[in-house]
Amino acid sequence: MFDLIIKGGLILDGSGAPPLRADVGVVGDTIRKVGDLSREQAELVIDAEGLIVAPGFIDPHNHSDLSLFTDPAAKNYVAQGVTTLVVGNCGSSPAPVTDVNREAIHELLWGEASKSVPIKWSSFSEYLTELEGLRKSVNVVALVGHGTIRAAVMGCEAREATDREVREMEAFVAEAMEAGAAGMSLGLMYVPGMYAGREELVRLAKVVGRYGGVLATHMRNEGAGLIESVIEVISIAREAGVTLEISHLKAAGRSNWGLARKALTLIEYYVWRGMDVSADAYPYDASSTFLSALLPGWVRAGGAEALLRRLKEPGTVERLREELKAGLMGERFIKWEDVVISSSPSMRELEGLSLIDAARELGVDPLSAVVEVLTADKGLTEVIIKAMDPEEVAEVIAHPLVAVGSDGLVIPEPKGKPHPRSYGTFPRVLGRLVRERKVMSLPEAIRKMTSLPARKFGLLDRGLIRPGMKADITVFDPIVINDTATYEEPVRKPEGVVHVIVNGEPVLMNGEHTGRKPGTLVRRG
Numbered sequence: 120m121f122d123l124i125i126k127g128g129l130i131l132d133g134s135g136a137p138p139l140r141a142d143v144g145v146v147g148d149t150i151r152k153v154g155d156l157s158r159e160q161a162e163l164v165i166d167a168e169g170l171i172v173a174p175g176f177i178d179p180h181n182h183s184d185l186s187l188f189t190d191p192a193a194k195n196y197v198a199q200g201v202t203t204l205v206v207g208n209c210g211s212s213p214a215p216v217t218d219v220n221r222e223a224i225h226e227l228l229w230g231e232a233s234k235s236v237p238i239k240w241s242s243f244s245e246y247l248t249e250l251e252g253l254r255k256s257v258n259v260v261a262l263v264g265h266g267t268i269r270a271a272v273m274g275c276e277a278r279e280a281t282d283r284e285v286r287e288m289e290a291f292v293a294e295a296m297e298a299g300a301a302g303m304s305l306g307l308m309y310v311p312g313m314y315a316g317r318e319e320l321v322r323l324a325k326v327v328g329r330y331g332g333v334l335a336t337h338m339r340n341e342g343a344g345l346i347e348s349v350i351e352v353i354s355i356a357r358e359a360g361v362t363l364e365i366s367h368l369k370a371a372g373r374s375n376w377g378l379a380r381k382a383l384t385l386i387e388y389y390v391w392r393g394m395d396v397s398a399d400a401y402p403y404d405a406s407s408t409f410l411s412a413l414l415p416g417w418v419r420a421g422g423a424e425a426l427l428r429r430l431k432e433p434g435t436v437e438r439l440r441e442e443l444k445a446g447l448m449g450e451r452f453i454k455w456e457d458v459v460i461s462s463s464p465s466m467r468e469l470e471g472l473s474l475i476d477a478a479r480e481l482g483v484d485p486l487s488a489v490v491e492v493l494t495a496d497k498g499l500t501e502v503i504i505k506a507m508d509p510e511e512v513a514e515v516i517a518h519p520l521v522a523v524g525s526d527g528l529v530i531p532e533p534k535g536k537p538h539p540r541s542y543g544t545f546p547r548v549l550g551r552l553v554r555e556r557k558v559m560s561l562p563e564a565i566r567k568m569t570s571l572p573a574r575k576f577g578l579l580d581r582g583l584i585r586p587g588m589k590a591d592i593t594v595f596d597p598i599v600i601n602d603t604a605t606y607e608e609p610v611r612k613p614e615g616v617v618h619v620i621v622n623g624e625p626v627l628m629n630g631e632h633t634g635r636k637p638g639t640l641v642r643r644g
């Protein structure tokens with residue numbers, strides 16, 4: 120007897136193998152049988168005739184750390200067929216919290232949806248207990264953020280850590296790993312992670328390595344310095360003896376197009392030499408981050424409060440004007456018109472406008488507009504940056520070492536114009552890139568959404584349709600599946616995702632969220 124049988128679908132098991140026509144039998148939260156179950160009975164039988172039956176999609180790069188507490192149904196991810204979120208990316212996790220970083224903790228975390236969630240914990244272990252107790256529709260895996268740990272010890276100070284401070288940080292990493300973190304993330308482009316020296320990063324990565332965790336890195340530079348940045352994180356991971364995931368691999372800025380392709384060749388070289396290094400990417404030619412992150416390091420040193428103070432000081436704007444002549448982010452050469460305001464809590468009328476248009480609206484020049492909006496939003500303005508080569512984006516995502524990761528988050532009540540990746544990433548790959556452009560096969564695309572990230576983040580019983588694996592299953596229509604979210608209208612449900620099963624329970628049936636919350640916190644080991 121089975122609790123659930125999915126009948127007559129075409130199974131793509133997540134390994135990359137060709138499709139197999141078979142039924143899937145589930146008992147409790149586990150897949151028990153794959154084969155002919157036409158004589159078997161079950162409490163619930165799902166007819167999957169004409170549909171693809173795949174493992175539930177795993178998002179290895181997600182920022183729902185806090186917003187999941189507001190929308191534990193994770194509606195915009197369940198709608199994409201996603202059953203597991205890896206949070207704590209880009210150096211930022213909501214724990215550990217100390218008296219030193221308590222004030223700054225919300226400013227370290229992405230998404231307007233994260234700002235209002237109360238922090239009820241101090242240690243990483245207490246945070247995981249809260250996350251475990253939360254009734255949610257998806258599974259969660261948590262990384263600890265290096266930036267959060269650094270801020271917990273020494274605030275957002277722009278200097279190297281002392282030996283004693285690094286030892287304190289090592290203890291925080293160990294505590295998080297003991298509690299069940301999957302690894303540690305770096306945010307080397309952000310305050311305060313950007314101030315860490317090599318020795319600090321190697322020592323902390325070594326602690327992660329001791330527990331068999333993964334090091335996930337938002338690199339120091341994703342523009343002209345991309346190759347040097349890949350070499351930097353590979354060298355840190357090699358010395359520390361830790362598995363490496365390069366987050367959202369891309370080359371930003373027109374003059375840097377082609378560098379992501381070169382970075383992949385470099386990654387391949389190290390894989391040939393026996394290193395466990397891979398990457399993830401999202402299928403869009405625009406990225407999204409804080410507006411402040413596009414300014415030079417000296418003006419953001421010390422965090423948002425220091426930034427706001429500095430912007431008011433005489434001479435700051437003049438110095439910025441001189442340094443940003445070529446474009447934002449210095450060597451990345453991002454033009455004002457390529458940057459669109461996606462979230463401005465205090466100047467909603469500017470959302471959806473480029474910095475050029477926002478400046479026109481305010482009757483000032485673009486830099487003055489940046490200063491004005493950052494001041495009004497207390498440094499928390501978020502932007503979308505259109506600076507990647509669409510051809511290179513498709514090539515990167517089709518590479519065998521690259522998993523699909525959205526870099527988005529659960530958004531309970533959409534405000535502004537969030538990046539469409541939070542609504543369309545997975546269906547977009549299957550529709551636009553696989554069915555329409557044929558940049559890779561369908562079994563290969565499914566592998567990149569399932570077993571590839573599962574293996575990387577230590578999810579040993581997920582990511583495959585096999586007896587004994589957890590019953591996380593996504594059933595979709597291969598002819599229909601696609602995203603509908605655009606930069607102009609991002610808050611739109613994708614098409615073609617029919618049923619989603621998490622731990623044996625349906626969370627999406629015939630395209631509608633069931634309201635059920637069978638998701639678990641998955642601790643490492």
Ligand SMILES: [Zn+2]
Nearest residue numbers: 209337366367
């Ligand atoms: Zn990042």
